[in-house]
Amino acid sequence: xxxxxxxxxxxxxxxxxxxxxxxxxxxxxxxxxxxxxxxxxxxxxxxxxxxxxxxxxxxxxxxxxxxxxxxxxxxxxxxxxxxxxxxxxxxxxxxxxxxxxxxxxxxxxxxxxxxxxxxxxxxxxxxxxxxxxxxxxxxxxxxxxxxxxxxxxxxxxxxxxxxxxxxxxxxxxxxxxxxxxxxxxxxxxxxxxxxxxxxxxxxxxxxxxxxxxxxxxxxxxxxxxxxxxxxxxxxxxxxxxxxxxxxxxxxxxxxxxxxxxxxxxxxxxxxxxxxxxxxxxxxxxxxxxxxxxxxxxxxxxxx
Amino acid sequence: xxxxxxxxxxxxxxxxxxxxxxxxxxxxxxxxxxxxxxxxxxxxxxxxxxxxxxxxxxxxxxxxxxxxxxxxxxxxxxxxxxxxxxxxxxxxxxxxxxxxxxxxxxxxxxxxxxxxxxxxxxxxxxxxxxxxxxxxxxxxxxxxxxxxxxxxxxxxxxxxxxxxxxxxxxxxxxxxxxxxxxxxxxxxxxxxxxxxxxxxx
Numbered sequence: 001x002x003x004x005x006x007x008x009x010x011x012x013x014x015x016x017x018x019x020x021x022x023x024x025x026x027x028x029x030x031x032x033x034x035x036x037x038x039x040x041x042x043x044x045x046x047x048x049x050x051x052x053x054x055x056x057x058x059x060x061x062x063x064x065x066x067x068x069x070x071x072x073x074x075x076x077x078x079x080x081x082x083x084x085x086x087x088x089x090x091x092x093x094x095x096x097x098x099x100x101x102x103x104x105x106x107x108x109x110x111x112x113x114x115x116x117x118x119x120x121x122x123x124x125x126x127x128x129x130x131x132x133x134x135x136x137x138x139x140x141x142x143x144x145x146x147x148x149x150x151x152x153x154x155x156x157x158x159x160x161x162x163x164x165x166x167x168x169x170x171x172x173x174x175x176x177x178x179x180x181x182x183x184x185x186x187x188x189x190x191x192x193x194x195x196x197x198x199x200x201x202x203x204x205x206x207x208x209x210x211x212x213x214x215x216x217x218x219x220x221x222x223x224x225x226x227x228x229x230x231x232x233x234x235x236x237x238x239x240x241x242x243x244x245x246x247x248x249x250x251x252x253x254x255x256x257x258x259x260x261x262x263x264x265x266x267x268x269x270x271x272x273x274x275x276x277x278x279x280x281x282x283x284x285x286x287x288x289x290x291x292x293x294x295x296x297x298x299x300x301x302x303x
Numbered sequence: 304x305x306x307x308x309x310x311x312x313x314x315x316x317x318x319x320x321x322x323x324x325x326x327x328x329x330x331x332x333x334x335x336x337x338x339x340x341x342x343x344x345x346x347x348x349x350x351x352x353x354x355x356x357x358x359x360x361x362x363x364x365x366x367x368x369x370x371x372x373x374x375x376x377x378x379x380x381x382x383x384x385x386x387x388x389x390x391x392x393x394x395x396x397x398x399x400x401x402x403x404x405x406x407x408x409x410x411x412x413x414x415x416x417x418x419x420x421x422x423x424x425x426x427x428x429x430x431x432x433x434x435x436x437x438x439x440x441x442x443x444x445x446x447x448x449x450x451x452x453x454x455x456x457x458x459x460x461x462x463x464x465x466x467x468x469x470x471x472x473x474x475x476x477x478x479x480x481x482x483x484x485x486x487x488x489x490x491x492x493x494x495x496x497x498x499x500x501x502x503x504x
Binding site: 010013014017018020046048051053055056059060075076103105117120121203207264266267276278280285290 | 309312347357360365409412416494497500
């Protein structure tokens with residue numbers, strides 16, 4: 001009886017949870033002659049150190065009101081290819097850019113808009129060249145002090161910097177501090193083009209918490225890569241200050257984008273949501289407490 | 304006949320050695336079905352935790368795909384178990400051993416459900432997690448989970464494979480070495496290890 005109740009509770013939580021799992025509208029909005037797209041270009045999967053599969057990411061990105069994600073697994077593009085294939089099966093899925101976080105001891109760089117894996121064992125300068133040969137762009141990922149020595153020699157070859165990162169909210173982490181990222185962009189590599197903000201998503205609800213506003217000609221991978229190459233990107237710091245070309249920032253100030261109703265704080269959408277998510281949770285607890293099936297015959301010594 | 308009230312996972316979680324003794328005493332109708340139900344429970348808990356952490360509620364898409372991404376976990380567990388069983392004197396039949404061993408996943412369930420409870424019940428999730436991290440409680444909870452899972456494995460080798468305490472402890476170490484070793488092989492295969500920790504040419 002208790003098993004049945006637990007199973008039914010999970011079922012109720014699942015049916016209602018799936019039904020009310022809404023995604024915000026993503027209207028087409030033009031500014032400064034370009035379509036403004038909201039993107040997160042740094043996303044990981046279960047293949048290495050992320051929580052979700054490539055097939056989960058499109059659903060989460062849609063929930064977070066993103067038009068574009070780049071799946072950038074450490075040193076392989078395979079999960080990104082899988083994510084793109086899955087996205088084709090999901091209604092209103094965001095565009096998936098094929099990417100890779102070329103992860104080495106000396107530096108981490110994002111290769112975006114590529115189609116095959118760039119071998120991270122080659123010297124970084126060669127890896128950058130390999131990305132460019134595939135028609136992609138290279139972004140310095142979270143360039144904190146520990147990566148300066150690796151990034152300095154390729155500064156001229158970078159197409160952009162991940163200037164905003166969840167580090168900006170936390171201040172510090174084992175890889176360094178946000179102040180070090182700012183110092184890299186300001187003092188060491190001021191010539192690197194586009195300013196990007198990415199969540200470096202590994203798990204939780206925070207996909208798109210830090211995002212990039214791309215001013216592209218249309219919603220396509222070539223248009224996005226062109227926009228990055230030409231520096232037509234904006235991001236915002238935690239205080240809401242724009243980082244990027246002043247003209248683009250001004251276009252958003254003059255005519256702000258429609259708000260996309262996105263919650264990162266696990267706030268219930270209403271009473272029904274609050275109740276059914278608890279029902280679902282306690283259903284799962286019940287399954288653990290009472291088991292999935294009565295396959296073991298009890299004995300008199302069993303307690 | 305006293306009917307079992309709690310699941311085998313809970314009984315092993317609460318008393319690892321004695322819990323496994325009880326499970327060994329109880330006859331089993333179908334080991335295949337038992338293994339399947341244990342794996343399904345593990346994947347259901349993982350799917351639920353993944354769904355709660357990304358959507359805040361149970362969502363069908365995550366409940367299906369998150370477990371697919373974590374299928375390697377029961378496979379790693381089985382690999383570690385079967386290697387360790389080769390060094391026991393009285394190993395149970397393989398399927399029986401697997402279903403008994405998987406009954407020791409209670410500590411991981413506790414961890415997954417504990418984190419999910421914070422996500423669902425805390426009034427300010429971000430602040431609560433910040434406090435849990437800063438206070439070291441989250442890390443302590445992780446270590447507690449790991450330590451308790453070692454205890455359940457120890458209980459398995461002692462009660463179900465007839466090992467003496469010292470040998471049971473050594474087999475726990477061997478089992479974890481196999482699991483960690485296989486995980487490292489995977490990460491090296493997808494080129495995640497050497498470039499990151501040793502460097503490039």
